[in-house]
Amino acid sequence: MYIMVEGTIQSTLTLAILGLISQRPMTGYDLRKVFTTTPMWYFSNSPGAIYPALQRFENSGLIKGIVEGQDTLRPKRVYTLTEDGRQVLEQSLEQPITQDDVIRRRDDLVLRFTFMGNILGREKTLSYLKELLIQLENYIPSLQEHLDTERLAESPYDAFSIEYGIEMYQVYTRWAKHVIDQLEGN
């Protein structure tokens, strides 16, 4: 009988939290600092989001909090990833890239890439980027089609917006190729 690991990563924020803790043990406050002072400011630094998330992770055994300075007047809870936590994180990073990811979570895919290098290694990261490339190149033509119909309909604003989308996905593609080159160059 297999023992199933309880608890999963429900959102981008929680992936970010688990990924950061995987890099080094962290307190809630450390996480908040990352989410305010680095380009990860993209995420919520709200205590109302972070502390409950840490509690949920600890309850499902993905992280373990150790109180430091218990004797002092300002103790802090330092969280470390457990074996189960590492497993869940690995599984989460290894999920195939879906159309939905490409459409609605294109930035999240970059977050996954960021953590992947250290956790799954260079080879898997390269596969991931190649998979991403395929998905991107598969998606762009469908936008292109809509651009053509929009142009015929003479909706200039709609057309500009679709152009935005196409250009975003094109640089995304270029970026992925560039990273692949760099990683293979080593």
Add this chain to the structure above:
Amino acid sequence: MYIMVEGTIQSTLTLAILGLISQRPMTGYDLRKVFTTTPMWYFSNSPGAIYPALQRFENSGLIKGIVEGQDTLRPKRVYTLTEDGRQVLEQSLEQPITQDDVIRRRDDLVLRFTFMGNILGREKTLSYLKELLIQLENYIPSLQEHLDTERLAESPYDAFSIEYGIEMYQVYTRWAKHVIDQLEGN
């Protein structure tokens, strides 16, 4: 005494809904179709998101539903923007662009642009794009700085991710300039 218009636009989805209804009267089903068959598939097409949103808007008087085919066995509720609704939408589109918008809602800003043309006119749309340009050009250097420190720290994956961000914002800038040129060219 002023009569305050109740109800505001709480999310990107609800902005999309109100904006689409402003373009032409729509049923919930029409909205769902848009959210599945056009590049607006970016948004949720879930009935559990759309129908409650329509009810909220109607309750606060921003839209008005008229039942068509009440005598038939398959009536439908066609929603139109009210005067209040138009006011709220206009106000929402006229909000200044914040840092937070640029960081966490960069795609939403494009949605606002899309509706703006028809609702606020070309002049205001141009101002909006110029404001956007300033915000973008103001934000990019802060990413650049973090890239430099990341490179010194020799975290290649982190550095690549920041590069992604920078490139995204750079094409965004290029796109905005291009649209300004096109709109001024007319």
Add this chain to the structure above:
DNA sequence: TGAGACATGTAATCGGTTACATGATTCC
């Protein structure tokens, strides 16, 4: 001594996801 960083939480509220539920119409 007072501002600002350190440090952790709770509670109300709310929009969205997921899943369930129902029935009509059209077209092959």
Add this chain to the structure above:
DNA sequence: GGAATCATGTAACCGATTACATGTCTCA
């Protein structure tokens, strides 16, 4: 007759936002 499309909802659940709350430590 059956699949696909048209058409509209509800209910449980849940993560995040917002706001509130509390106290320490450090350094100028």
